Amino acid sequence: MTAPVTVSPSRPSTYVKTVWWGRLAMLVFTLALLYPVVGLGTPVGSWQWDGSIPGSTASAVRTSLLLTGLAILIDILLGTPVAWYLSHPRGRDAVVWEAAVLISVLMPPLALGILLSLAFGPQNALGGWLLRIGVPTSNSPTAFVATQVYVSIGYYILAARAALAAVPRDLERVASLLGSPPFEVFRRITFPLAKLGLAAALSLAWVRALGEFGAVIVTSYYPAGMPVQIWVNLQDAGMPAVMPLLVVFLLTAMPLPWLIHLIAQRRSSNA
């Protein structure tokens, strides 16, 4: 005869304590993480805004948002198929392609900027040819966008690859067996199930590109985006000229990835 099974009573007080300890730990971590923002309150003198600042804040904001938007669009168009390919390995060659993407991510931005300016410079065959057909490869919107694509696409691909690889292959196979060709499988199955991860990839690439300074300052000092303009302001007028642009930078950099993330999260939880 087996002994009766006893069920121990639930212990809500322990659970509540765990929850509150968790919240407390998160609060401490968040305060430490966001502590640098306190710097905005540091007395650095009267903040100077645009007219008194050498260069144009509005132009820097416009340049950053428009050209970064274009760079991210290119990241999505080129990076998504690559991420999809890498997430569906068909042979050992996938290791080589992944290594190539990883190298682009690991390259220090300043080194990348110097290499880009040499590889696409007018003294180079490719750079000379591009210049002859009317595509300047330094200090131009083209150079700005190309540099941003180079610095951000690796991040997008790696994050998107992880998101796409998390979708069970069996679901895609079942969809194929039900008569759906590959693109339809991606549109109806893979993308909806990976969109939260793809949103994170997009956010990562956006922030990486928008905040890029080391590579962009080498290849495209003009037109100046926000990071370069902040540096120019710091050099020419000091901290009072930096602070307002810093606030604008934070306010423009954060909403888009945040919004995308929230929308993807809400749709995923509703599905």
Place this chain on the structure above:
Amino acid sequence: MLDAHIVKARRTFTVDVRIQLQPGERLGLFGASGAGKSTILSCLAGIETPDAGEIVFRDHRLFPVGLPLYQRPLAYLTQSDWLFPHLSVADNVCFGIKNHNSDGTKEWIEELAMRLDLTSLWNESARQISGGQARRVALARMLSRRP
């Protein structure tokens, strides 16, 4: 008509079978666990690729060359349900239907829903139904294309 010769190496043995079926004929596979029954069906469906052999089904050469999964004129009910979790029961069942307005499609889907007792959960999310219900939805999804 199905004419198949499937050779597929497993870890400790090799599956080597020849199957010939005329239209209307039925075949059941019996064997111990791990004997290779699922391997044979997976190779026929295209989920696994045989190491050697030949598969011809209704004048379609399925192997070698390997016809893409979406072009294979067959239906396959996987061992796990693999319902699409972001879709409703209705969308799962109708997933493979290309033309909803074709003759008899609506009636066929209604009949499937009724016979497999799916009407009460038709608009439920696939991730919220029970295991038994999921099995019936997977069966309806497979049959909806009238294989």
